[in-house]
Amino acid sequence: xxxxxxxxYLQRTRSYSFLITLAVTIFMAYSFIPDxxxxxxxxxxxxxxxxxxxxxxxxxxGIMTTVMLTYFGxxxxxSGIKKDIDTEVGLIIATTxxxxxxxxxxxxxxxxxxxxxxxxxxxxxxxxxxxxxxTGYPFILGNFIFPYLFFAVPALFVVAALAVTAEVFLGKRxxxxxxxxxxxxxxxxxxxxxxxxxxxxxxFDPFGLSLLTKSVTQHINTHFNEHLTKVSFGFIFxxxxxxxxxxxxxxxxxxxxxxxxxxxxxxxxxxxYFSSLFFHRFDFKQAAGTKKKIKELFSTAALxxxxxxxxxxxxxxxxxxxxxxxxxxxxxxxxxxxxxxxQWMWLLNAGLWVAICFxxxxxxxxxxxxxxxxxxxxxxxxxxxxxxxxxxxxxxYAAYKPLQRMLPAQVIAGVILAIGLSLPVIIRCxxxxxxDVVFNIxxxxxxxxxxxVALGILTGxxxxxxVFFFLLTYAVLNKVPVTDYLGSLPxxxxxxxxxxxxxxxxxxxxxxLMTRRYQARHL
Amino acid sequence: MALSITNxxxxxxxxxxxxxNLSLHINKGVLGLLGPNGAGKSTLxxxxxxxxxxSSGTILLEGIDIVQNPNFIRKVLGYLPQDFGVYPNxxxxxxxxxxxxxxxxxxxxxxxxxxxxxxxVNLTADAKRPIGTYSGGMKQxxxxxxxxxxxxxxxxFDEPTVGLDPEERMRFRQLIADLAQDSIIILSSHIVSDxxxxxxxxxxxxxxxLITHAPQYEIIKQAEGKIFEVLLDNNDLNAFKxxxxxxxxxxxxxxxxxxxxSTAQAAAPxxxxxxxTLEDAYLLLTQTH
Numbered sequence: 001x002x003x004x005x006x007x008x009y010l011q012r013t014r015s016y017s018f019l020i021t022l023a024v025t026i027f028m029a030y031s032f033i034p035d036x037x038x039x040x041x042x043x044x045x046x047x048x049x050x051x052x053x054x055x056x057x058x059x060x061x062g063i064m065t066t067v068m069l070t071y072f073g074x075x076x077x078x079s080g081i082k083k084d085i086d087t088e089v090g091l092i093i094a095t096t097x098x099x100x101x102x103x104x105x106x107x108x109x110x111x112x113x114x115x116x117x118x119x120x121x122x123x124x125x126x127x128x129x130x131x132x133x134x135t136g137y138p139f140i141l142g143n144f145i146f147p148y149l150f151f152a153v154p155a156l157f158v159v160a161a162l163a164v165t166a167e168v169f170l171g172k173r174x175x176x177x178x179x180x181x182x183x184x185x186x187x188x189x190x191x192x193x194x195x196x197x198x199x200x201x202x203x204f205d206p207f208g209l210s211l212l213t214k215s216v217t218q219h220i221n222t223h224f225n226e227h228l229t230k231v232s233f234g235f236i237f238x239x240x241x242x243x244x245x246x247x248x249x250x251x252x253x254x255x256x257x258x259x260x261x262x263x264x265x266x267x268x269x270x271x272x273y274f275s276s277l278f279f280h281r282f283d284f285k286q287a288a289g290t291k292k293k294i295k296e297l298f299s300t301a302a303l304x305x306x307x308x309x310x311x312x313x314x315x316x317x318x319x320x321x322x323x324x325x326x327x328x329x330x331x332x333x334x335x336x337x338x339x340x341x342x343q344w345m346w347l348l349n350a351g352l353w354v355a356i357c358f359x360x361x362x363x364x365x366x367x368x369x370x371x372x373x374x375x376x377x378x379x380x381x382x383x384x385x386x387x388x389x390x391x392x393x394x395x396x397y398a399a400y401k402p403l404q405r406m407l408p409a410q411v412i413a414g415v416i417l418a419i420g421l422s423l424p425v426i427i428r429c430x431x432x433x434x435x436d437v438v439f440n441i442x443x444x445x446x447x448x449x450x451x452x453v454a455l456g457i458l459t460g461x462x463x464x465x466x467v468f469f470f471l472l473t474y475a476v477l478n479k480v481p482v483t484d485y486l487g488s489l490p491x492x493x494x495x496x497x498x499x500x501x502x503x504x505x506x507x508x509x510x511x512x513l514m515t516r517r518y519q520a521r522h523l
Numbered sequence: 524m525a526l527s528i529t530n531x532x533x534x535x536x537x538x539x540x541x542x543x544n545l546s547l548h549i550n551k552g553v554l555g556l557l558g559p560n561g562a563g564k565s566t567l568x569x570x571x572x573x574x575x576x577x578s579s580g581t582i583l584l585e586g587i588d589i590v591q592n593p594n595f596i597r598k599v600l601g602y603l604p605q606d607f608g609v610y611p612n613x614x615x616x617x618x619x620x621x622x623x624x625x626x627x628x629x630x631x632x633x634x635x636x637x638x639x640x641x642x643x644v645n646l647t648a649d650a651k652r653p654i655g656t657y658s659g660g661m662k663q664x665x666x667x668x669x670x671x672x673x674x675x676x677x678x679x680f681d682e683p684t685v686g687l688d689p690e691e692r693m694r695f696r697q698l699i700a701d702l703a704q705d706s707i708i709i710l711s712s713h714i715v716s717d718x719x720x721x722x723x724x725x726x727x728x729x730x731x732x733l734i735t736h737a738p739q740y741e742i743i744k745q746a747e748g749k750i751f752e753v754l755l756d757n758n759d760l761n762a763f764k765x766x767x768x769x770x771x772x773x774x775x776x777x778x779x780x781x782x783x784x785s786t787a788q789a790a791a792p793x794x795x796x797x798x799x800t801l802e803d804a805y806l807l808l809t810q811t812h
Contacts, residue, residue, distance in 0.1 A: 312640060312671065317640070318639075319632055322627050324627040328623070328629065329624050329625075335613070335617065391607055392609065395669065398573060398574050399597065401597075401627075406625065520574065
């Protein structure tokens with residue numbers, strides 16, 4: 001199985017999008033340990049903050065890597081089988097003696113290797129950050145290794161297995177995969193501050209993080225006579241400069257906890273095995289689907305002449321009329337956006353859209369709209385990548401003035417869809433007399449569409465935008481001010497934020513145009 | 524209308540030269556492009572189709588440099604790439620409408636034009652079905668229809684007969700003959716018999732270079748007197764291959780009818796000289812060049 005895993009791993013990591021992911025990872029790993037004067041923290045314990053000794057830096061980095069990578073790592077790796085379907089390599093694999101279990105296990109392990117590569121980089125960055133932020137505490141390697149070993153390594157194994165399971169059972173329904181997965185993650189995050197006993201802390205939590213939260217709260221409660229019951233993870237923005245410092249020396253690892261990590265790894269194996277029992281092995285049902293449709297197909301086939309090959313009489317073709325406008329492009333691009341993915345998603349979209357009409361405006365604007373927009377992630381991520389992925393780029397690039405006509409049409413179609421989805425909020429804001437808010441929303445929507453186009457053109461794939469949009473939505477829902485692309489949070493200088501986004505939009509448009517211009521002549 | 528290619532080269536990197544110093548003058552009619560895999564045929568076609576910029580050299584259409592002015596040829600270009608795809612969620616009609624928009628076509632006649640083209644490639648009954656459900660041959664016919672949408676004056680077909688059944692291939696050849704009356708058609712195929720029955724002129728490429736470019740009969744003439752057939756015992760075939768370049772074999776009872784090239788040395792005993800075909804000439808030129 002080693003050559004399969006190796007080939008799969010190399011195939012995934014030899015891409016621009018992976019390089020960009022690594023660059024983002026380094027930045028994020030650096031931001032896990034904020035400067036003492038920063039206006040955010042990543043582990044918040046109501047008015048207290050740990051001093052930057054080995055234990056604090058190592059553990060915070062370890063748990064942040066576990067949490068963040070659990071969330072966006074799934075998006076990053078959940079297309080291993082899909083790639084084999086798209087490239088039709090799956091058909092070759094299906095004819096080889098490899099068992100379903102071995103094939104899926106190789107996919108799971110290569111998913112795992114990709115995630116471990118990223119975790120390995122954050123591990124190295126955390127050590128560098130420790131020395132960079134240096135507060136004179138001694139460097140203890142174990143405080144860096146153990147949190148990664150006991151938190152990240154088992155949790156990512158389960159993530160890699162869940163990615164395979166999701167692909168087997170939900171196939172192309174990627175949005176449904178995301179919804180179910182993030183719901184599961186939400187449930188697991190609920191364990192972090194659970195009230196279970198100290199002996200069993202973290203055992204039933206795949207992240208294992210409640211062990212750490214218990215230790216930190218107990219430490220503060222004992223030394224400062226407090227009654228804290230929970231700590232929070234994530235990028236938490238508020239003034240933390242006046243927090244009281246405390247020295248925390250790390251965890252004592254119990255055999256029970258370590259054993260539970262092994263059980264979670266075994267659970268990952270079990271998931272893969274269970275999935276292998278239902279794996280399609282690239283043998284898909286015919287498109288006809290229902291018996292009724294099959295019957296219809298057979299009846300039409302019977303009516304058709306068996307052989308009536310190509311025979312075009314050119315003299316009967318009507319005269320040509322030329323129309324170099326972009327309207328027909330916009331129409332088709334919009335049609336493709338609407339038809340992308342499963343049609344049932346429109347039921348969910350419609351439900352959210354109606355809800356946005358009636359819930360309080362601030363909830364609609366700050367929560368429901370970003371969620372509704374994120375649900376379209378797979379539509380927008382295909383905007384500028386579908387030519388290549390469907391091998392239509394030969395036609396597209398050889399078309400008349402593709403840059404001046406096709407690329408703008410793609411952006412316009414994307415923005416029209418975004419505005420259509422945001423219409424209830426836009427109308428409600430307009431009726432409330434907030435013209436500037438309407439501008440902010442349209443500016444933000446354009447930012448999303450242009451990000452999808454630019455990242456798609458730059459990387460040639462959809463993943464980077466999907467991960468970026470996920471992280472952005474996550475940050476928006478957690479009210480991180482700098483990520484407020486729709487302008488739903490109060491800002492001291494809202495106009496500055498919007499001008500920044502407008503500037504980014506212009507830059508994204510220029511990057512897209514220049515890169516596509518190069519690509520169109522260098523096939 | 525004429526297409527003039529002068530000293531054209533495409534170098535991907537220091538080691539990889541796809542097309543090397545190629546010059547070719549193409550008039551109305553069908554130019555068949557032959558060559559082994561990796562000879563540079565598809566790269567040459569991509570450069571003419573303006574989706575790949577040459578490293579050096581010029582391509583002129585009616586005296587206009589299409590490397591500098593790609594939109595000049597794009598208005599009159601029909602291009603069927605070797606490994607093209609489709610949007611699986613669109614039906615045939617919608618897909619052709621989309622390609623028509625790319626080509627800048629519109630107006631009231633477009634719908635009728637698409638209808639007639641779909642009828643011509645026998646896809647009318649399936650026109651409302653998503654193309655994702657089509658067979659390989661049906662997709663190839665959609666590819667042919669899109670190439671003809673704008674009544675092109677320059678047609679580039681890269682392996683156009685892949686996936687077509689024998690009768691469809693025959694009809695396709697008739698279509699090409701019709702189009703060749705007022706268009707430049709450049710057609711590459713691994714099936715030499717397709718080229719033989721369609722092409723007025725043939726260009727053979729190897730390792731990025733043009734070996735020969737001439738009317739078909741002149742190329743075949745180069746193989747005249749060098750092609751022989753002989754009946755061999757099964758056991759003698761391998762030894763025979765050490766001495767002669769075998770083109771083809773056919774089982775006949777306990778013997779093997781062997782077609783081979785004999786250039787420098789004398790033909791084998793009991794051999795009969797046969798009329799050369801384009802395939803014989805192609806193999807002779809690519810093996811001995």
